[in-house]
Amino acid sequence: MTIAEVSDVDLKRLGELCQRFGIATLDVFGSVARGEASSSSDVDLLYQLQPGRSLGWEIEDLSDELATLFGRPVDLVSRRSLHPLIREQVLADAETLYAAA
Numbered sequence: 001m002t003i004a005e006v007s008d009v010d011l012k013r014l015g016e017l018c019q020r021f022g023i024a025t026l027d028v029f030g031s032v033a034r035g036e037a038s039s040s041s042d043v044d045l046l047y048q049l050q051p052g053r054s055l056g057w058e059i060e061d062l063s064d065e066l067a068t069l070f071g072r073p074v075d076l077v078s079r080r081s082l083h084p085l086i087r088e089q090v091l092a093d094a095e096t097l098y099a100a101a
Helices: 003-007 011-021 058-070 084-093
Strands: 023-029 043-049 074-078 095-099
Touching: 011 023, 011 058, 011 095, 023 084, 043 058, 058 074
Parallel strands: 043 074
Antiparallel strands: 023 043, 023 095
16 A cells, blocks of 8 residues: 555545544554555554543544555554654654544
């Protein structure tokens, strides 16, 4: 999957998912964003929640719905939980897919 293919997903449906789960921003990073993904690569997604929102076990539902939308497994990572040693590289790779208005 390439960044162009990721950008071709149903953006309306992606926006609806993000709104329903309280996602403020959703970015793709990693091999897909760098153009290095293989046919077996998952889609690495970086998210930030809207203020006052939390996910709890809903993260599993969000992950499943995003995997269906992208047609491959996804790895959801909270922007807040990024380890300092990889934070700079992840943010440098990140391409925004959704940002709340």
